[in-house]
Amino acid sequence: MSDLFVKNCMLENGEKVDILILKGKIADVSPFIHGVSESVPEIDAEGWLAIPPFLDSHFHLDATLSYGIPRINQSGTLLEGISLWGELKPSLKYDDLVERAENLCRWSIAKGTLGIRSHVDVSGKDLLGVEAMLHVKEKFKDLIDIQLVAFPQDGLLRSNCLENLNNALDLGVDIVGGIPHFERTMVQGAESIKILCEIAEKRGLLVDMHCDESDDPMSRQIESLTYETVRLGLHGRVAGSHLTSMHSMDNYYFSKLLPLMQEANIGVIANPLINITLQGRHDSYPKRRGMTRIKEQINGRLKVAFGHDCVMDPWYPLGSHDMLEVASMALHVGHMTGQNEMKECFRAVTQYPAEIMCLDNYGLQKGCNGDLVILQATDTIEALRLKPSRLFVIRRGKIISSEEPKSSNVLINGETYKVSFSKKDFSWTQV
């Protein structure tokens, strides 16, 4: 819990302010803060954008940075990824799991991502991954809010792992996961949702399920998830991750589904980087994009967040845990290039996942946690365009990462021009 005075910040709404953090909490956000004690350390944001930290509401810390072990996913498909993970699982070692997850957490901090909801596989022969991730969560608790989801990767009923899942929750895993579309039948998928939601209700936990991650227009487990949410009174406490089958559903059915999701106040977590590469693999041309209907769900006032899902693992060979890359992909795939639509994409990696993850004291208002990121950008749209330097990453008033501003020196006819691609470099008529 530290004190810090951050001068000359730009807020998302264009307001220029100073931000004072005392004892780890935001004590003041005003245009000119005077009378700050000289004992409080001071930094100058030089007019760059201040935002609350990025949040990744869907990730797999137990699989991350394992790309190529024991072999590469040649087809690039979800199913080969799942079977590759099945090959890797029996040989996993506690120390390797911890080392890879800790590496990833350092990348997250450097990118200003200070909240991660990670699914952890509980369908193996033991709970090694759970134990390793609980260790990482504890080790990083002062730096990153890590939520763990008990995730039956091979299917709750299909792999008979209910006991493991309950044991993982007993050990301190926070959230009940699921993967109904991977059960043997639609009926079994619905049965798994019923069992899992009842566990969450009994234990007072949140729910976040991998749901309908396929191109099958008839995969409609989200319908069962909304039904169980309403039946058990879990409104606002349940999230559906992926929901890609929705891309392929007919419009009439979607018009029935949306009000059901609104009634249950379901959180939606799309994973655009991963699903744009995994979906549509059985199509020739035209190829479906396979991302859930983010624009319609945002317009339908559902909470929509974007997750990174994977970084260099059996399902995805790329990534650096940059949530701006995620939001940028969603914006492109979802045709969300309107001004407000782009801003919504930014909120889907900041404000909206905070609501889905039920994080307390998140934001840049007085009284919130003293957590913020200074981006080398003038506004959120420029941040999406440039994926700029994270000049300062601040947690509870302490600088935990810093990066130099990016710029190039371009030489033309003996003259040197500084290029940073920012609107700050030239006069610009604001839209």
Ligand SMILES: [Zn+2]
């Ligand atoms: Zn996932």
